Amino acid sequence: MPLVNTTKMLIEAQSNEYAVPAFNIENMEMAMSVIDTANKLASPVICAVSENALKYASASTYFGIVQALASDASVPVAIHVDHAESVPVVLRALRAGFTSVMIDGSKLNFRDNVNITQRVVDFCSPFHISIEGELGAVGGKIDYIDSDLLRYTNPDAAADFVRQTNVTSLAIAIGTAHGIYKDMPKLDYGTLDLIRSKVEVPLVLHGASGLSDEQLCTCVHKGICKVNIATELRQAYTTAIREYLDNDEKVYDPKKYSLVAMKAVSEVVAQKIQVLGSDGKCR
Ligand code: G3H
Numbered sequence: 001m002p003l004v005n006t007t008k009m010l011i012e013a014q015s016n017e018y019a020v021p022a023f024n025i026e027n028m029e030m031a032m033s034v035i036d037t038a039n040k041l042a043s044p045v046i047c048a049v050s051e052n053a054l055k056y057a058s059a060s061t062y063f064g065i066v067q068a069l070a071s072d073a074s075v076p077v078a079i080h081v082d083h084a085e086s087v088p089v090v091l092r093a094l095r096a097g098f099t100s101v102m103i104d105g106s107k108l109n110f111r112d113n114v115n116i117t118q119r120v121v122d123f124c125s126p127f128h129i130s131i132e133g134e135l136g137a138v139g140g141k142i143d144y145i146d147s148d149l150l151r152y153t154n155p156d157a158a159a160d161f162v163r164q165t166n167v168t169s170l171a172i173a174i175g176t177a178h179g180i181y182k183d184m185p186k187l188d189y190g191t192l193d194l195i196r197s198k199v200e201v202p203l204v205l206h207g208a209s210g211l212s213d214e215q216l217c218t219c220v221h222k223g224i225c226k227v228n229i230a231t232e233l234r235q236a237y238t239t240a241i242r243e244y245l246d247n248d249e250k251v252y253d254p255k256k257y258s259l260v261a262m263k264a265v266s267e268v269v270a271q272k273i274q275v276l277g278s279d280g281k282c283r
């Protein structure tokens with residue numbers, strides 16, 4: 001299938017009470033695991049590429065890999081730039097062919113966040129590119145996030161933000177954080193309910209690695225339509241390679257240990273798809 005944007009897939013998820021997973025991919029192996037597993041489980045899927053990943057390999061490299069894999073798949077696949085903090089990063093992704101962008105102005109004050117998001121919406125919309133904004137701030141530290149601050153999303157401000165920017169989806173902060181949790185986070189479901197009652201566009205949950213299945217299901221039940229997962233994939237990939245190399249000092253063929261890493265990533269992908277309820281939706 002040709003690549004798609006994320007607008008229709010998220011609206012469908014919203015109407016049918018499931019969430020589309022957005023998996024951060026770093027390389028070809030992770031993209032292969034994500035798309036192959038989504039295809040086997042008949043789930044729509046979003047391949048997310050972070051701003052830092054775009055420093056590791058070019059936007060057109062990621063695009064080429066994802067486009068080739070998607071063309072062999074029979075489920076909708078989107079390629080999305082994750083946590084872009086500036087207009088040039090968005091433009092680089094767009095020129096490469098990305099179908100969806102996140103403009104993350106969450107470190108800015110409300111007015112400046114609205115301004116940068118509006119600008120991105122203005123030049124993306126004519127090309128049918130989906131645009132995710134963020135209001136509030138997801139906590140934690142991942143390679144592309146340098147803030148330790150968690151600021152819960154204010155429901156009225158969220159409604160105002162969506163009205164002023166016309167984003168197609170909104171990332172909200174209800175207690176999750178990027179990276180590895182030291183303690184199980186307590187999610188503010190009351191705030192999620194309020195945001196859902198005031199905001200019509202699909203809502204996005206970041207920092208989903210390490211949440212329990214029950215927390216994820218509750219978030220989906222309460223209106224989250226897209227769930228971002230990066231850390232658990234990285235952990236699965238790296239742990240599998242580390243174990244393989246520890247057990248076999250003589251191996252020198254990357255295909256050997258990459259296959260093991262891909263299997264580990266696929267297991268996480270399959271499990272998340274099932275918890276989010278997106279399996280079987282694209283038969
Ligand atoms: O944008 C990416 C996600 O929010 C990643 O969150 O570190 O919990 O996997 P995670």
Ligand code: ZN
Nearest residue numbers: 178206207228
């Ligand atoms: Zn995130």
